[in-house]
Amino acid sequence: MNRRRNVIISLTAAVLSGCLVYGMYKLQRIQIEQQETVEVLVPKRFIGAGERLAESDLTYKRMPQAAFVPEMLVDSEQAAGKETIIPLGRGEPILNWKVDRYYLQPKRSESTFQIPKEYIRSISNGIRAGDKVLLYASGDASPSTRLFDEAVLVSSVKTSGNLEIDDVENPNLLSLAEGDKEQMYASRRDANGMIEYLNLNLTEAQWLRIDGLCKSGETKLVVAYSPESLDLPAPEEANAP
Template sequence: MNRKRNALISVMAALLSGLLVYGIYMLQLRQVKFQETVDVVAPVRFVAAGERLTNELLGVKQIAKASYSDEMLLAADGLEGMEVVVPLGANEPLLRWKVDKFRLLPSKSQSTFGIPRDYVLSVSNGIRAGDKVMVYASGDTVASERLFDEAVTVASVKTAGNMEIDDAKNSSLMSMASGDKEAMYASRRDAIGMIDYINLNLTEAQWLQLDALCKGGKSKVVIAYSPESLDVGSAVPAGEVP
């Protein structure tokens, strides 16, 4: 009986020893994983919103591989000339959504369409390039309703003299990038000129829908400013961790 009990105790002790060794191994493995590092792109100094990046502004920061996320950039290739959407701290890992380059250009699925003046019933006079707008249908042949489900981007707004509308001393785009709502409001108040031409970034389907509605002359569109203009974002491709 004692032999069986001693054998059982020996087996249990061996199992506990094995579990202890395995636990220590896993802890060491986790520690090694945290000690592994990866190089990510980071600014060498504070960078204000609206400032454009140069190669001299960008450096490399080592972080634990376990702290890496897909939003972080591994190489500075293609970042020169990018506009900073929000302020960046020195040595802060650069996230792809914090920079943008062509905010006023259409995406791959879009084109920039000049909306004919006789297609427009009204347009909010506070609209500026880079804003998001909602487009509504209005007319005798259709029920008044929102034409597109989502807001669309304004590529440019111009006067009859082909001049871009904005405040030359305090750009609305710069104020928007800095998140300064007061300065953005002031720049819109100080900007001079009535909107005669407006260009929107639309998909082909959106343009065809708008054109089919308005080309007969019985229906027009109303273009209204959207609060989505205050949202920022970007799409700079991120790399893969080696």
């Protein structure tokens, strides 16, 4: 009887010892994985371009530390409430440039200025809100020149009736977000209305230069559509302080 009891005790001790060793192994493995991986924010489902992200759409996923890049979001507060610039796949790490809260808002260093009609000599009718434009100074007394090296962002383009110029069925901004260049081209062709009011996001120095050149009436602006409009924006960078 004692021998049987000793065998049972030995087997129980072996099982407990094995469980303890296995538990220590699992604990060490988890610790190693946590040291070598990082939690990043991912969507729970496919998110289309232009959708506003909610907390319920987001979850976390562990990925190797070696694959992590600084553009990946790691906190739900960095994405919740923002709009998607391009579609996001389920379980795909969310990069900061793929979402934005206020894409057409000016940067911290900028303000939105409405360009007076008398300041403009010509403007491309293909320009839409969200586009990048190049500004040129044109006058009879001096040679034409490009005002700024960089293109500037168009905040809004409106008709005399204060209506935003766009194709209602296929908005240009949505096509831009989805990277659909063919639909962007079509929306520019199909939109009706003559541009009367142009609002640009400019720094104070840029506006003062425009105003100083154009208020006398001798020099006017030529506003040209820029191919930079086809490049996807980097919203987090654009709205950074």
